[in-house]
Amino acid sequence: MLIKLPSTSDCKETDVTPESIYLSRRALLGASVTGLAVSALPRWANAADPSQYADVEPGAAPQWFKDKLASTKWQAVNVNNEAITPFKDATHYNNFYEFGTDKGDPAQNSGALKTEPWSVVIDGEVGKPGRYALEDFMKPYQLEERIYRLRCVEAWSMVIPWMGFPISELLKQVEPTSNAKYIRFETLQDPKSMPGQRSGFALIDWPYVEGLRLDEAMNPLAILAVGMYGRELPNQNGAPLRLVVPWKYGFKSVKSIVRISLVSEQPKTTWQSIAANEYGFYANVNPTVDHPRWTQARERRLPSGLFSPNVRQTEMFNGYGEQVAALYTGLDLRKNY
Amino acid sequence: MRFLVWRLAVFLACCVAPVLWVYQAWIFALGPDPGKVLVDRLGLGTLILLLITLAMTPLQRLTGWPDWIVVRRQLGLWCFTYVLMHMTGYAFFILGLDWGQLGVELVKRPYIIVGSLAFLCLVALAVTSNRYSQRRLGARWKKLHRLSYLILGLGLLHFLWIVRADLKEWSLYAVIGALLLILRIPAIARRIPRIYKRKTVV
Numbered sequence: 001m002l003i004k005l006p007s008t009s010d011c012k013e014t015d016v017t018p019e020s021i022y023l024s025r026r027a028l029l030g031a032s033v034t035g036l037a038v039s040a041l042p043r044w045a046n047a048a049d050p051s052q053y054a055d056v057e058p059g060a061a062p063q064w065f066k067d068k069l070a071s072t073k074w075q076a077v078n079v080n081n082e083a084i085t086p087f088k089d090a091t092h093y094n095n096f097y098e099f100g101t102d103k104g105d106p107a108q109n110s111g112a113l114k115t116e117p118w119s120v121v122i123d124g125e126v127g128k129p130g131r132y133a134l135e136d137f138m139k140p141y142q143l144e145e146r147i148y149r150l151r152c153v154e155a156w157s158m159v160i161p162w163m164g165f166p167i168s169e170l171l172k173q174v175e176p177t178s179n180a181k182y183i184r185f186e187t188l189q190d191p192k193s194m195p196g197q198r199s200g201f202a203l204i205d206w207p208y209v210e211g212l213r214l215d216e217a218m219n220p221l222a223i224l225a226v227g228m229y230g231r232e233l234p235n236q237n238g239a240p241l242r243l244v245v246p247w248k249y250g251f252k253s254v255k256s257i258v259r260i261s262l263v264s265e266q267p268k269t270t271w272q273s274i275a276a277n278e279y280g281f282y283a284n285v286n287p288t289v290d291h292p293r294w295t296q297a298r299e300r301r302l303p304s305g306l307f308s309p310n311v312r313q314t315e316m317f318n319g320y321g322e323q324v325a326a327l328y329t330g331l332d333l334r335k336n337y
Numbered sequence: 338m339r340f341l342v343w344r345l346a347v348f349l350a351c352c353v354a355p356v357l358w359v360y361q362a363w364i365f366a367l368g369p370d371p372g373k374v375l376v377d378r379l380g381l382g383t384l385i386l387l388l389i390t391l392a393m394t395p396l397q398r399l400t401g402w403p404d405w406i407v408v409r410r411q412l413g414l415w416c417f418t419y420v421l422m423h424m425t426g427y428a429f430f431i432l433g434l435d436w437g438q439l440g441v442e443l444v445k446r447p448y449i450i451v452g453s454l455a456f457l458c459l460v461a462l463a464v465t466s467n468r469y470s471q472r473r474l475g476a477r478w479k480k481l482h483r484l485s486y487l488i489l490g491l492g493l494l495h496f497l498w499i500v501r502a503d504l505k506e507w508s509l510y511a512v513i514g515a516l517l518l519i520l521r522i523p524a525i526a527r528r529i530p531r532i533y534k535r536k537t538v539v
Contacts, residue, residue, distance in 0.1 A: 093368050097503070304371075
């Protein structure tokens with residue numbers, strides 16, 4: 001009787017690669033190489049040029065911004081399988097009523113806005129109030145790229161790669177007192193460079209004011225942004241400093257900020273003052289609470305073609321419920337819209 | 338012949354705008370949300386055509402030129418065509434052909450209710466715009482077509498309720514609309530001076 005002792009280097013029957021896999025090895029190899037190339041692409045692209053996005057108009061970034069690019073944490077927060085809105089659309093379809101009410105007005109009229117020098121006033125219930133030049137204001141912070149969904153109250157949405165830092169880090173710097181319950185933001189008021197503020201028919205009482213509850217501002221998702229698409233903010237997108245709160249309707253994310261105040265009372269915000277029945281203080285994205293004039297259950301993800309409308313269901317808290325829903329436990333979101 | 342060329346010119350002018358808009362929307366020249374822009378433009382186009390239609394009679398009185406009246410019906414029908422396209426665009430691009438949602442909108446949104454009422458009135462006017470209806474309805478025809486004043490009011494209200502933050506554009510159309518209605522008050526209409534005297538009676 002022949003006893004066959006397999007040597008340890010021999011292959012077993014179960015180790016045999018199935019024929020189908022053997023035959024498809026090239027496809028597999030090809031796919032994995034492509035995957036590698038794709039995953040390596042952003043970093044590789046960064047080395048040559050911080051902007052890894054197609055068709056981004058180069059800006060004229062201030063020195064402090066360029067200095068921060070090297071240490072920027074790219075794609076710190078991302079979206080799953082959602083296409084980033086083309087730069088052209090994100091910069092030519094804007095609501096920034098200081099420059100006019102049409103979507104194209106901000107891109108057309110914001111050229112006169114002077115963002116350098118820029119200073120930000122910090123006041124109210126803080127240990128360290130003051131007026132800071134923007135480059136000094138920005139000094140303590142490392143930039144992070146945050147790719148967020150943006151849901152406008154008008155039922156359209158985009159996906160935008162912002163660059164900024166969490167408001168919580170600012171709060172650490174300015175040391176709010178125990179009286180501070182809310183944070184209030186104010187946009188520049190300068191009728192000379194902002195034609196919308198010269199209109200005698202505007203319903204808005206300038207300057208534009210927005211605010212958050214302090215715990216909302218402390219949420220890691222809430223950021224102050226200074227850039228997008230790997231460059232500094234274009235004027236029409238709220239240069240040089242704006243708020244981005246992705247789980248709230250876009251109008252909460254106030255642009256071209258000149259003043260940040262910590263206050264004890266809920267601030268009177270702009271849209272709430274114009275039409276309190278349409279725009280609440282919280283303004284959380286909520287598909288179950290309609291705007292009185294239209295439904296909020298669905299949104300048009302832009303670009304949305306004429307014969308291929310890109311309509312999708314709106315998600316509660318714009319899809320950020322996991323991170324923010326706890327802020328609102330016990331609060332009736334139908335009343336506090 | 339003179340009328341033919343004049344009528345054709347008006348026809349082409351009214352035809353060109355929507356064709357151009359659809360083409361622009363198609364190639365994304367109207368931005369990333371072309372459906373919405375198209376609906377807005379067609380709505381504003383409807384209002385402008387209504388104002389132009391209502392301007393024909395005062396213009397004729399003012400200038401004595403009879404040709405204004407020749408194109409009045411055509412302009413009115415263009416106004417109806419635009420509103421038809423406006424509604425189709427709304428159903429397609431805004432509503433996404435979700436008819437259940439249409440019911441909700443019709444009950445809940447005042448600006449949709451007002452707009453729909455104006456649309457129904459325009460349908461009534463378009464249907465009775467032919468000579469046969471004019472003969473059938475006789476004196477009542479004129480009364481029925483005074484609905485256009487109501488339509489103007491409803492249209493302006495519909496527009497006002499869409500405005501979010503700046504009333505400048507709306508005010509412009511409202512003032513023109515008010516002026517056109519004031520010119521129809523008999524006491525004022527009688528006093529409209531003729532700039533040119535008619536040479537011969539046609």
